[in-house]
Amino acid sequence: MIEIHEVTKKFQDKKIYITALKHVSFSVKKGQVVGLLGENGAGKTTLLRTIATLLTPTDGQVSVAGFNTLKHADEIKKRIGVLFGGETGLYDRLTARENLEYFAMLYGLSKHETKVRIDDLAKMFGMKDYLNRKVGSFSKGMRQKVAIARTLIHNPDIILFDEPTTGLDITSSNVFRQLVHQLKRDGKTIIFSSHIMEEVSMLCDTVAMMHKGELVYHGDLEELYKSEGSRDLNYIFMSKLVRGNENYAS
Ligand SMILES: Nc1ncnc2c1ncn2[C@@H]1O[C@H](COP(=O)(O)OP(=O)(O)OP(=O)(O)O)[C@@H](O)[C@H]1O
Ligand SMILES: [Mg+2]
Numbered sequence: 001m002i003e004i005h006e007v008t009k010k011f012q013d014k015k016i017y018i019t020a021l022k023h024v025s026f027s028v029k030k031g032q033v034v035g036l037l038g039e040n041g042a043g044k045t046t047l048l049r050t051i052a053t054l055l056t057p058t059d060g061q062v063s064v065a066g067f068n069t070l071k072h073a074d075e076i077k078k079r080i081g082v083l084f085g086g087e088t089g090l091y092d093r094l095t096a097r098e099n100l101e102y103f104a105m106l107y108g109l110s111k112h113e114t115k116v117r118i119d120d121l122a123k124m125f126g127m128k129d130y131l132n133r134k135v136g137s138f139s140k141g142m143r144q145k146v147a148i149a150r151t152l153i154h155n156p157d158i159i160l161f162d163e164p165t166t167g168l169d170i171t172s173s174n175v176f177r178q179l180v181h182q183l184k185r186d187g188k189t190i191i192f193s194s195h196i197m198e199e200v201s202m203l204c205d206t207v208a209m210m211h212k213g214e215l216v217y218h219g220d221l222e223e224l225y226k227s228e229g230s231r232d233l234n235y236i237f238m239s240k241l242v243r244g245n246e247n248y249a250s
Contacts, residue, residue, distance in 0.1 A: 035200035038210035092136030
């Protein structure tokens, strides 16, 4: 479903070159839920933006649903839903419903499809009470729920979430977690970055760990627990960072 092959991404910040991704390779199968872990600046957002066709790799290739990100970005955009931490992309002067209608229109949904979809999502997220209020007055968690609904409006097969529960309270985080379970049951392919190990261990079957732009582990979570002789993901993550990618086995 997603193939990341030897991806390197360099940024130039004035005269300083930053290598945000270094020869990153892994693939994600249909229906997998992948947790992307890494310290601040590890390259998680850069990788997700590259998969979403929003960044061009300096080297290497990415394909999504069989389409190359450089050649067929439009085909990919139809099939993916993306949500980047901190950027909700919502219009403050519109109501939650109007925001969702606007994004539904961009994806070419009919009026009827839009209504059904918005009603479903509003129910799922408990947003019914504020669907007709302007987003400008919303709390962070309310906004985040509308943003997640926006990401899913066109019922995409592949979903990329960058720190989706940042800013959500426990109830809303749980709603998000239930939603991921539901999406998984529906056969969706999901990659999400998180700093919350508990969330990753609860929701993911696979993890990708990044450290300073390199992939230090990618594989099945249960196998990782077995090979490390521990189910403490926090501890495993820290020890992987210390050991680097010497022991990396895909
Ligand atoms: N547009 C850019 N221009 C210059 N450098 C950038 C740009 N975007 C990212 N970087 C650099 O690339 C590196 C990886 O950043 P990235 O945002 O991918 O990390 P991250 O793993 O998402 O971190 P966080 O957990 O803090 O969100 C950092 O050193 C960052 O400063
Ligand atoms: Mg980030």
